[in-house]
Amino acid sequence: MSILAAFMVPHPPMIVPAVGRGGEEQIRETTAAYEQVAEEIARLQPETIIITSPHSIMYADYFHISPGKGAEGSFSEFGAPQVSFDETYDEELVNAICDLADRNGFPAGTLGERNKRLDHGTMVPLWFVRQVYNRRQEAAGNDFRLVRIGLSGLPLTDHYRFGQLLRKAVHDTGRRAVLIASGDLSHKLQDYGPYGFAPEGPQYDERIMDVCGRAAFGELLEFEDDFCEKAAECGHRSFVIMAGAFDGQAVTAQKLAHQDVTGVGYGICTFYPGEADNSRRFLDQYMEKAQQAYLRRRGEEDPYVQLARRALESYVLRREVIKPDSATPVSTASASVATDQLGDAESAKAGALPEELLTTRAGAFVSVHEGGALRGCIGTIGPTRATLAEEIIGNAISAATQDPRFSPIRPEELPMLEISVDILGEPEDIDSEEELDVKRYGVIVTNGGRRGLLLPDLEGVDTVRQQVQIAKQKAGIQPHENVRLQRFEVIRHE
DSSP states (O other): OOEEEEEEEOOOGGGSHHHHTTGGGGGHHHHHHHHHHHHHHHHHOOSEEEEEETTSOOBSSOEEBOOSSEEEEEEGGGTEEEEEEEEEBOHHHHHHHHHHHHHTTOSEESTTOOOOSOOHHHHHHHHHHHHHHHHHTGGGTOOOEEEEEEOBSSOHHHHHHHHHHHHHHHHHHTOOEEEEEEOOOOSOBOTTSTTOBOTHHHHHHHHHHHHHHTTOGGGGGGOOHHHHHHHTOSOHHHHHHHHHHTTTEEEEEEEEEEEOTTSSOEEEEEEEEEEEOGGGOHHHHHHHHHHHHHHHHHHHOOHHHHHHHHHHHHHHHHOOOOOOOTTSOOOOEEOOSSSSSOEEEEEOOOOSOOHHHHHOOOOEEEEEEETTEEEEEEEOSSOOSSSHHHHHHHHHHHHHHTOTTSOOOOGGGGGGEEEEEEEEOOOEEESSGGGOOTTTOEEEEEETTEEEEEOSSOTTOOSHHHHHHHHHHHHTOOTTSOOEEEEEOEEEEO
């Protein structure tokens, strides 16, 4: 058996009458569509309902699946404790998902449970389903079980892979399952909304409803993290998991509703799988395009970035630390989407290292981005190694494997990475923030043994005050504490 259908739904607590107390009438169109979804799920008679929720437990580098026999929850947080749930989990399917993840080295499982209470991203769709399902099925002694899954901070490609894994687990266990992708759209659609307005808000809603209305799931992978963040959406990763569950299948999609009257976007679509369709293997297509972009990018990189990339890839693939040598050409292994690592069959020689990399010393930062989002950044304020080349090599490896904000970079991510190298000039003392310029100068703040640094010309850092406060935060220095200020210039290689 495979996943019978999937449903993209929002989760505003106010849509539940006991919470909304009449306020739910302003989103009546959404309510009517939700009721239709509940009717369709009841007709399908699933044994298991899988709900992906952005408000379940979420980790930066791991997909959390709720463990145990079940969980309870209520809308007490929203003033309606009488609306409660006592749900049973499908332990066999959960175990199958975990086993598949373990066998494939995929970061998903039941570790790290912190709160066994159901979240509202799960309870809102359950409330609608229960209204109909209980009446039709429970009276006959037939009820569904639940699998609750959180999202992660991992790339969209991993969310798609997780959807593929869910589908296989459902098939292997023979379950009749339905998938509910819970998630609101943009939270920045109206000035009067709780989060204000951003132009990316309505752009996101229009784009996501068009993509999902056509079941053009490959386009979901092309939404950049920066765009999604500015739109303040919460459901995109949930929708990508759903897309992965239908990889290689024809899908019939229907857009039921979209509203933005509260300043938050609520979209509802239904998806029913059809026959196998190899033209809809969207992750393979996306990775092929990434491969082509990678080869173009690699050919355009200057020797500093080529060195950083070669160091990073050699270590991620083989745990080898390359050695700078003027007789050794800078080269990068060819990316292969057919395997989980980059092959060695093809290399692009870029000539010997420039002399300054082997004869000078300086501090350097290596920054790694994936899909527009930071994936790792490690650097040194001043030189710590014999040559600048060694500084770059060491910091590239650290950015890939030791940045405490991120999990280590995996081989399959290598074709997706964008790398930049910043070479730091000598820091100079300054008397005040007036001598800073966020576009030209980086800043170093020092208080006793605490020191923080922020590079210049970073997206989202528009004022000197922001720059200094972020540098303080990185150093663990409180905003009101005095600091010694230094500025420096950088040469950026991309």
